[in-house]
Amino acid sequence: METAIRWSPSSTTTEQRFLNVDVAGKSFRLCRVTAFDGKNLDYEVLSTHSKVPAFRAFDWSPVNEALVAVGQSSGEATILRMDTEESLSFPIRNQRYCNAVAFSTHGLLAAGLDKVRTDFCLNIWDVNQRLAAANTKGAIGADRHATEPLRKLASSEPITSIKFFRDQPDTLVTGVKGQFVRIYDLRGE
Numbered sequence: 001m002e003t004a005i006r007w008s009p010s011s012t013t014t015e016q017r018f019l020n021v022d023v024a025g026k027s028f029r030l031c032r033v034t035a036f037d038g039k040n041l042d043y044e045v046l047s048t049h050s051k052v053p054a055f056r057a058f059d060w061s062p063v064n065e066a067l068v069a070v071g072q073s074s075g076e077a078t079i080l081r082m083d084t085e086e087s088l089s090f091p092i093r094n095q096r097y098c099n100a101v102a103f104s105t106h107g108l109l110a111a112g113l114d115k116v117r118t119d120f121c122l123n124i125w126d127v128n129q130r131l132a133a134a135n136t137k138g139a140i141g142a143d144r145h146a147t148e149p150l151r152k153l154a155s156s157e158p159i160t161s162i163k164f165f166r167d168q169p170d171t172l173v174t175g176v177k178g179q180f181v182r183i184y185d186l187r188g189e
Contacts, residue, residue, distance in 0.1 A: 002022070002023055002024050003020070003021065003022055003023065003024075004020075004021040004023065004058075005018055005019070005020055005021070006018060006019045006021070006060050008060075008065050009060075009062045009065075010065055015032070016032070016033040017030065017031065017032050017033070017046070017065065018030075018031050018033070018043075019031070019060055019065075019068065021058060023055075025050075026050070026051065026052040026053070026054065026055070027048060027049065027050040027051070027052060028048070028049045028050075028052065028058075028068055028080060028082065029045050029047070029048045029049075030045070030046045030047045030048075030065065030066075030082045031043045031044065031045050031046060032044055032046055046082075047066075047082045047083060047085070048085075049068070049080045049081075049082055049085055049087075052070060052078075052080065053070075053072050053073075053074070053078070054072060054073040054074075055070035055071060055072050055073065055078075055098075056071050056072070056073055056097055056098060056099055057070070057071035057098065057099060057100045057101050058070045058071070058101065059101045059102050059103050060103070061103045061127075062103060062104075062105050062166065063103075063105055063107070065082070066081055066082045066083040066084075067079055067080070067081060067082070067103070067127070068080045068082060069101040069102075069103060069109055069111075070101065071097075071098030071099060071100060071101040071111055071112075072098055073097055073098075074095055074098075075092045075094070075095050075096045075097060075098050075113055075114075076089050076090060076091055076092060076098065077089070077090045077098055077101050077109060077111035077123070077125070078090070079109070079127065079130075088130055088131070088134060089147075090109070090111065090123070090125050090130070090147055090149075091147060092111075092113065092123065093119060094116045094119050096113055096114040096115075096116050097113065097114040098111050098112070098113055099112050099113065099114060099158070099159060099160050099161070100112035100159060100160060100161045100162040100174075100175075101162065102162040102163055102164050102172065103127070103164065104164040104169040104170070104172070105164070105166060105169040106169040106170065107126060107127045107128040108124055108125065108126060108127065108150070108164070108169070108170075108186070109124070109125045109126075109127045110122065110123070110124050110162045110164070110172055111123050111125075111162075112154075112158075112159025112160065112161065112162045112174060113158070113159060114158050115156055115157065115158035115177070116156070117156060118155075118156065119155070119156070120149075120152035120153060120154060120155050121153075121154040121155070121156065121157050121158055121159045122151075122152070122153040122154035122157075122159050122162070122174060122184075123149035123151070123152055123153075124149055124150050124151040124152075124153070124186065125147075125149050125150060126150050130147070151186060153184060154174065154176070154182070157176050157177070158176065158177040159174050159175070159176060159177075160175045160176070160177055160178070161174065161175035162174050162175075170185065170186040170187045171183065171184065171185050171186065172184050172186070
């Protein structure tokens with residue numbers, strides 16, 4: 001895939017926005033449709049996030065169109081802030097590919113990783129907590145508590161895809177390396 005287009009979930013018939021992802025050029029552009037005559041589409045670029053590290057997956061927040069998550073080749077999940085061109089990284093203990101990322105409507109971010117012995121392959125973070133920690137520092141900082149996952153799941157099971165249920169934002173489904181599908185309920189322990 002060289003280019004991807006995702007329509008904003010908050011688009012309306014009068015205000016349509018989309019995300020243009022240049023995978024090869026490692027950049028994201030948030031765009032607004034200015035005209036469409038049934039054949040030709042005109043748009044303006046509202047913001048750009050360029051020089052993104054190599055990534056294998058991305059997801060656009062369903063509630064805040066300024067947030068895009070990327071799963072990096074290094075294994076980190078990173079949130080790109082389209083409104084400020086800043087980014088927030090969620091480090092991992094053992095470097096490996098991040099195959100999938102997904103936002104929930106409640107502000108959770110899930111990252112699915114390749115298998116490594118004795119480590120978890122599905123991490124869940126609270127994005128709102130991390131954004132608040134970054135804002136209280138006045139800049140993007142490394143608050144240890146905010147960078148630790150809320151949940152660590154799927155011990156030594158390579159996660160290849162993730163999707164939160166829109167109407168049940170504490171429930172997600174994962175694909176485990178072409179072997180099976182697993183559903184996680186994140187409410188309670």
